[in-house]
């Protein structure tokens with residue numbers, strides 16, 4: 206992460222530079238004009254700037270940086286007790302502010318925060334570029350890893366997971382990464398199968414093969430020749446059709462309806478379901494021999510609530526996807542981020558996509574807020590551990606107290622030693 210520091214007081218400038226460079230690459234300026242020129246040529250990930258400077262104010266710096274390099278986060282150093290300045294900083298689009306005298310631990314804590322956000326965003330962007338999908342969690346990394354290895358084989362794959370978890374996305378990913386990528390990806394939804402048309406849809410028919418078949422028709426298996434056949438919602442396949450399909454899976458050969466010539470198929474089978482086929486097999490609603498045949502390799506997609514690291518990268522992905530709806534929105538506010546991270550998503554990624562699409566329509570500001578999300582955001586953010594709430598609160602109070610630990614302890618109603626101990630626990634002292 207590249208940091209640019211702008212502070213006209215050369216003593217403070219040197220002190221802050223020394224602290225920051227222990228963690229991040231930093232270029233320090235006492236002249237805001239030179240800094241702005243440097244940023245427009247070289248870019249920066251974060252700018253830490255003082256406000257009151259003779260040559261140019263911090264707000265002018267902010268404005269120039271925002272137009273030259275909108276991705277850059279600006280952290281403003283506000284006057285000790287100037288609430289107005291801090292409010293103005295946030296309203297003008299600063300990422301955050303830090304009061305004077307600067308508490309160096311708080312400064313690094315805030316820089317770490319920007320760094321963490323950037324890392325997540327970068328991870329998500331490379332994942333999208335590489336796989337056309339967002340993955341930031343170790344769980345999804347493992348899924349992609351398996352899918353990548355499976356892609357090189359011709360084995361049947363069964364993809365399981367709740368609705369909206371991305372089963373179809375993974376099926377396409379396997380196809381795209383296989384030797385069959387240049388051939389068709391054909392999908393058939395087993396929900397819509399008409400029992401009397403099943404064979405004809407799948408295997409095709411000859412003219413006169415049944416009443417109403419007035420010409421030859423190729424089935425989906427012929428159209429997908431050399432490619433992948435994706436059977437979505439396989440759990441819904443009517444039980445009386447299952448033996449026919451099983452026979453096809455076993456022999457990879459079939460007769461078009463009304464034909465006496467056996468044809469050979471060349472398709473890779475991927476099936477998906479949000480039902481538990483093993484339970485269905487036990488209950489007798491799904492044939493167990495078909496289940497075993499399909500389940501050569503199982504890829505299980507975890508629900509979104511079990512891989513919360515993916516939520517914020519996905520949100521940014523969807524904001525980007527829906528930016529044609531609302532070009533003003535450029536991110537999320539902090540409360541929306543907490544709501545979204547805490548929410549349970551019964552409809553998984555599809556639901557998240559819908560939430561963001563709707564919020565993009567409703568939002569009138571530059572940052573998506575809780576109101577536009579409309580997912581019943583709790584007043585107090587839920588889903589955070591007591592420890593993390595405590596840490597946030599202590600740091601907030603410390604900030605209010607201008608970095609003065611004794612004052613912070615008074616506000617918190619605890620001993621100063623407790624504040625020191627806590628900060629040490631958080632690795633901030």
Ligand SMILES: Nc1ncnc2c1ncn2[C@@H]1O[C@H](COP(=O)(O)OP(=O)(O)OP(=O)(O)O)[C@@H](O)[C@H]1O
Nearest residue numbers: 338339340367368369370371372373374479554555
């Ligand atoms: N990791 C991801 N990155 C980006 N988009 C995703 C990701 N996972 C899912 N999506 C998007 O979420 C939506 C739902 O995904 P998909 O249709 O693959 O889910 P599904 O598991 O097949 O759902 P269902 O069980 O309802 O058929 C799609 O719009 C898809 O593009």
Ligand SMILES: [Mg+2]
Nearest residue numbers: 372373437477
């Ligand atoms: Mg699907």
